[in-house]
Amino acid sequence: MAWDTERTKRLLLDAATAEFSEHGLAGGRIDRIASAAGVNKERIYQYFGKKDDLFAAVLGARLRDSMDAVAMDGEGPEAAADYAGRLFDHHLVDGVIPRLVFWEGLERAELAAADEARAQYHRTKVDRFAQMLPGVDHTTAAELLLTVVSLVNAWPVLSHLDALIVTGHDSGGPARVAARRRTLVRTVEVLARDAQLTAASARD
Structure with missing residues (x-):
């Protein structure tokens, strides 16, 4: 066989x-x-x-799957915020990508930065995100996407900070997760709206 x-x-x-x-x-x-x-x-x-190559293959496959699973749809600050919320939901259910990304940052950051396949993946993602915010330049869109990714990835692996900083609640409970999601979505919407307004002012 x-x-x-x-x-x-x-x-x-x-x-x-x-x-x-x-x-x-x-x-x-x-x-x-x-x-x-x-x-x-x-x-x-x-x-x-070697093992390092296997790690890169694992994370690369997961990231590509997540790009398909969490589409960047629509235009405007609300669309950018909605994307951030859906990515938060995906990573909360899956949990693997945040952990792998944090391990990568601790153990192989320089190798990841020099990986052309990873660089191309992120260029594609920035391009798509920039399309969601017409008028916003590529550099600003990249900065905002980095903020989204950082906030979303942090929650599953740094949840102990939630109990330390935001006290008096059921850390990790449904109500607390929903509140954190609302904060994330609102933050991204405000930042995206500001980016578009700033770009429009610069053109006038």
Whole structure:
């Protein structure tokens, strides 16, 4: 029977996603990934290269999936704010991307910054975000998108700060999550509206 290469890659990526999300790059173990996938670890090196390359493949796949799952639709500050809210919802349910991104920042930031595939992914995302805010220049759109991504990714991995800073509530409960989402959405809407007004004033 022919070896199902794509199925094997999927099994390895799924196992590696769980492993790296929990333990990071340095703490992740190839043996555990291979065992969880039910695949000989030599297949990992054959398909993905070294462990660092596997981490990059895992995060890259997750990011591409999230771009498809959370579309950048519409125009104007409300659309930008809606996107931020939907991305917040996605990352809250999934939880993997924020953890992987934070591990990446701690363990392989320079390699990520030099990765052309990742750079292209983010250029595409900035381009789409800029289209949502007509009149806003590319640099300003990139700055605003960085703010969105930073705020959204922080919540799932820095939730302990919520209990420390915003006291007197059920940290992590549905009401608190909804309140945090409203704050995020309103913040992005205000910033996006200000960006458009500033751009319009500069043209006048």
